[in-house]
Amino acid sequence: MRGTDLNTVERPYGGCGKCLLGVRRLSRVKLATSSPERQRENVLTAAASVGAHIIGWADDWEVSGATDPVTRPSLGPWLRDEKGPYDGLVAAAVDRLGRNVVDCLNTGYKMRDEKKMLVTYGHDGAWDLDDPADENRFTMEAWGAQMELRAIQRRNRDATVKTRAAGRPKSKPSYGFQYVRKLMGGKIDHVELHPHASEVLREVARRILADPENVTCSSEAARLNRAGELSPADHLAVMYGKPDAQPSAAESRTGVGRRASPTHAGAGATGSRQGGSARGAGGRSSHRPATTGGRRPHGSRRPTASLPIGTPGCRAVASAEPGVPPRPLAPPPRVAAG
Ligand SMILES: [Zn+2]
Numbered sequence: 001m002r003g004t005d006l007n008t009v010e011r012p013y014g015g016c017g018k019c020l021l022g023v024r025r026l027s028r029v030k031l032a033t034s035s036p037e038r039q040r041e042n043v044l045t046a047a048a049s050v051g052a053h054i055i056g057w058a059d060d061w062e063v064s065g066a067t068d069p070v071t072r073p074s075l076g077p078w079l080r081d082e083k084g085p086y087d088g089l090v091a092a093a094v095d096r097l098g099r100n101v102v103d104c105l106n107t108g109y110k111m112r113d114e115k116k117m118l119v120t121y122g123h124d125g126a127w128d129l130d131d132p133a134d135e136n137r138f139t140m141e142a143w144g145a146q147m148e149l150r151a152i153q154r155r156n157r158d159a160t161v162k163t164r165a166a167g168r169p170k171s172k173p174s175y176g177f178q179y180v181r182k183l184m185g186g187k188i189d190h191v192e193l194h195p196h197a198s199e200v201l202r203e204v205a206r207r208i209l210a211d212p213e214n215v216t217c218s219s220e221a222a223r224l225n226r227a228g229e230l231s232p233a234d235h236l237a238v239m240y241g242k243p244d245a246q247p248s249a250a251e252s253r254t255g256v257g258r259r260a261s262p263t264h265a266g267a268g269a270t271g272s273r274q275g276g277s278a279r280g281a282g283g284r285s286s287h288r289p290a291t292t293g294g295r296r297p298h299g300s301r302r303p304t305a306s307l308p309i310g311t312p313g314c315r316a317v318a319s320a321e322p323g324v325p326p327r328p329l330a331p332p333p334r335v336a337a338g
Contacts, residue, residue: 006041006044006045006048008053009044009047009048009053009054010044010053010054011053011054011055012055013055013056013084013085013086014053015085016053017087018050018051018052018053018087018088018117019052019053019055019085019086019087020047020052020053020054020055020086020087020088020089020090020117020119021054021055021056021057021058021078021086021088021089021090022040022043022044022047022054022056022057022058022090022091023043023057023058023075023089023090023091023096023097024036024039024040024043024057024058024059024060024091024092024096025059025060025061025063025065025072025075025091025096025097026039026060026061026062026063027062027063027064027065034092034093034096036059036061038092039091039092039096040057042092042093042121042122043090043091043092043121045121046090046091046092046119046120046121046122046123047090047119049119049124049125050117050119050125050126052087052088052090052117052119054090055086056086057074058072058074058075058078059074060072060073060074060075064099065095065098065099065100065145065149066099066100066149066153067098068098068100068103069097069098069103069106069107070106079107079110086116087116087117088111088116088117088118088119088126089107089111089116089117089118089119090117090119090120090121091119091120091121092120092121093120093121093122093141093145094120094138094141094142094144094145095141095142095144095145095148096120097120097142098142098145099145099146099148099149100142100145100146100149101139101142101143101146103142104138104139104141104142104145105138105139105142108127108129108138108142109129111127111129112129112130120141123137168187168188169188169191172236173191173194173236175194175197175201175232175235175236176193176194176197176198176200176201177191177192177193177194177197177198178191178192178193178194178197178239179191180192194239197232197235200224200229204220204224207220208220
């Protein structure tokens, strides 16, 4: 099946009865086997194997498997019949439909009841949930996906509890903060505000809170781009002495991103130095020209990601009062820039 030209499998809706919707989902978890490209290939291959074609894609990136398919930004509207006719769903695997037995079965039975097709890669032909054997297998795959999700959640929770109990920070510093080590490459001693980034973030918060009608996360992202301000990912890369931002999970999966070569990572790579990393804080980071090839602008999404407009991007800022550090919950203002 790999040999066939998969591009011909993508055709607009034609009323042939096998006009199927490709479903893709990706959480932040890095798994090469679920890269967007791999999922695309698998979906097209599966569609071709049942003589169907793909009329469009319901892509939900960075959507956890715990999300009910009906409320997923891209797939949801299709399932609620708001996007027009389609004859069924194709996914790379059952766990791409959802990581929850109830959700998978709901979606599966909905397709059955509406006489729509449900196809996943690796299963011969469309699922026939009226056939007990097929129904059992589908249920088992959904159950497997759910158990996997629970295991992932437990691992993450345990890791958080452990690092918290040990008084250690987990993962990378959020935008606006930096880790301080007493010894180069040593244990993180404490967390403090990044002198430059924390100001950028507070300024954003002040501006939005002062005029929420006219100043939005998107307009702030645009303003920071015009000013040549580094995006959080690039800021982090500069802070850690890397030549360029590490490709995001989604990018490295598709090969879109550029690997940060370790050449300049040497001394500064292990952490920001006390007193503000020389390269990160004031100098180069804030004045890098907007034309720098590798720079990812504020508010830009990864090339492979399609984030629906209106997705909240304002989570980053909770307080604009001077002296109260804003608590970024996630990489701050990153809004779909279209
Ligand atoms: Zn068709």
